[in-house]
Amino acid sequence: MDFESPDVEKDFPGLYASESGRKSNESDFSDGADHEKPSKKDLLGRRKEKKEKKDRGYAALEGESSPEEDTDTKSPSKSKKTKSFKFPTKSKEKREKSRDKEKVLEDAAKQREREEKEKKKEKEREKEREREKKEKEKREKLREKDKEKEEKAKFKLESKEKLKDEKKDKTKDKDKEKVKEKEKEKVKEKDKDKKDKKLTKVPSTFTCGVPFEEIFTLGVALPIFGVPLAQSVERSRCHDDTGLPLVVRDSIDYLQAHGLKSNQIYRTEPDKIKLQQLKKLFTDRGPTFPYHWDVPVACAMLKTFISELPDSVLTQELHGQFEQATAIAEPQREATMLALIAKLPPHNYSLLGWLIRHFECVVANEQANHANIQTIMTAMGPALNMSLNLLTYLVSKAEKLFPDVQLTKYVPPLASIPPDFPETAPELSLELRKQESLLNQIHAEMHAGFITPARDQQLWEAQRIVTQLKRKLRSVQKSVEPQNSLQPQHASLDERHEHKTEEEPVRRNSQPSQPSAPPQVQPETQLTPQEPPEVKTPNEPFLDPKESPSQEPIFEAEFEDNFEFKPDIAIKETPEQEAPPAEPVKEKPKLTEKELKVLRLELENAEYLQLKSLLQAKINSEQFEIVKLRSHVALKNKAEGGQTTKDSKENNVQDEQELRQRLIKENALLEQKRINLINQIFQERVACIQLKIELAMKEILSKS
């Protein structure tokens, strides 16, 4: 019993990796990954079951394991006969045990009660098995829907596929109804279970009565594999502005740390089970641990992710041009390549950059790992959809083509407030940026309707860390300010807007002899080598993630990606802004025009960043409102379908069409609303931002 206690499991998640995956709330989502490769999963599933059965042999008190359980993870095509791969018996047991704990002090009367309950439980268990069988069907169906949604990014509901899909839904509607009823019964029967049920069941959102997360799971509704790159980044990103999906970053990080000297790299086939497990973890946004990784698995993970992207890394439009460019003679070739690379969308740019720089490292270690470009080509070529020539060229010129990509290990945002909180302002603001990014992601997920106690907790935790960071940052700034009136003000302003300290203008200011010639000054200052390309245009696509000032252009680039209307405005604004700072510059020679511009751009950037996250949240919520509506229609269909007999198919079709039309109208309205909203907000926001920047600038100038 001690063995199985929940705490032990938490301490050693690895021991229970396969099971804990099932128990946690989010594990319910995992089916998404399973369905994608049913055959593999099949195999994997069965093996796992066997393993777990053994484990249970010791732990199970009542020997509830039944032969049906082996069918848990079968392919969706057989889903009618199968069940979801949760472990009813297991979780039951757990529930019971945790209850036991609560009742340690209680008397014998309780025991009688428990015996009764166990009888009830036996019944319930059967019901639950049935229920889970059906839940799986539900999920599968929803995944289909979701896939469809991905394909038609703009929710063109007019398409006929929708209709078809809904018909399909109908066939399973009745089952769903039963499921619901059963659940109700269960709740009545056993109020006690409620508390512990959090493990498997999740409270509903406030907008609809149906437990939302039971229908949609994060991994299913917001997959990260097989969706456009930008979406994948949006859903599971590194919070440090590299613009990489977490799965890619983790894989490359692992290979950089452990793979470069290994002769397995890009050569050995991975352990399929391990690969699937890891993929599932990423899909469910679960944490990974070292034992999940090895070199072949990391390689395969990269490969899987890239090959499942709907579009080539080089993008469909540019792919041909890239290949053609390899045929050009040398002097022009590099220029052409650079031009083509600059045309890549920011996410593609960073993905390609990281991959190529990583391959460069692999090849550079050929002595140790015996992997050359041919080896990489064999492993990754099909996924990357590149010719050997092109890959060879990119890798050999990696440094020139991606000068600003630095392979740095990802440091995720802090999960809790550590005793040794970062002390310096740059560290604090760096962490603050990460936390804000994390917070935005949590908000987006919650807006999408994925509300679990765990996510709630995470949200409060992240918010608390943000608050603490802000407070600390403020106090650090205050302590610095009295020492030097000018320098810290620069710093404080930047930081307040969640930038890393912009040390450069500060340093420049400290050298009053050359105040107005920043580019020349730079070599003399103690800047790190990465910083010189600092005087950059806002349109530069992607720059080194770790160095402070370069963060700015990345976001500019992101804006281009997300809101096409923004850059124009941003560009328009810049010339206007040059006018006001010009005057003070004359009065206070310490602040060059350039610095002011940089400062202003930074302020602007920070403001736009905030705006972006806000709009993103709104867009997300609108999108998921639509998804929710669709699920409601499906449920309504079911309800009506339950009432009418099967013969009245014509009526059903009519109803369906009506519903569909209503939905189309609703969605069109929603879409309209969303667009209006965004426009309105944006216009107002731009005005606000301008005012805020004006204020901030005035403040700086008056203080300096």
Added chain:
Amino acid sequence: MFSALAYQLSSKFLEEQKCAPVKRRTMSKKPAAQPTLHKVIMVGSGGVGKSALTLQFMYDEFVEDYEPTKADSYRKKVVLDGEEVQIDILDTAGQEDYAAIRDNYFRSGEGFLCVFSITEPESFDATQEFREQILRVKNDENIPFLLVGNKSDLADKRRVPLDSCRERAQHWQVPYVETSAKTRDNVDKVFFDLMREIRSRKSDDSRATNGDVKGKKRRKIKCAIL
């Protein structure tokens, strides 16, 4: 230099990562080991003093400068009637800009301090809306809730009559308290009153769901308090 720093951080982080989830999970698993946690949410229009109240309660400081809050969260250990508990305070934005973010927090809040400024009738009117929003999200008429009239130190500028405040509170069947974040008047009281409400609410809930035996136990505790 930066990469060195990054690596230092990362190695630290790896340890963190290993410990943190464990810590957090055990916490949620074993409420006995960790003091009970009450989640309080501050709502009200912009500039009424939600952050001021929070900061006064948390750190005994009064901040004169007004800086709009987006969202801030604090945790503090306090002794509530002899029992050590933790309070999580979420300070929300008064501005409508952040309403979308606010909603996510409302859902997980266990008690609400609805703050307005007695010098600002508009903020008093807005409390109606906040109340409705909370009831909508929580779907619970009896959610622990306090109506708080802040800035009681500015009595000479008072523009919301005490009677209408009391009337509204009575209508909602919630307590009404006047505070001053500046003088710290009643600041602790509102937080502790709310926590008591949350606690009694929780014990009611657990009695309802956990049957009689559990209920008896809780009731005993409650009697001790009274």
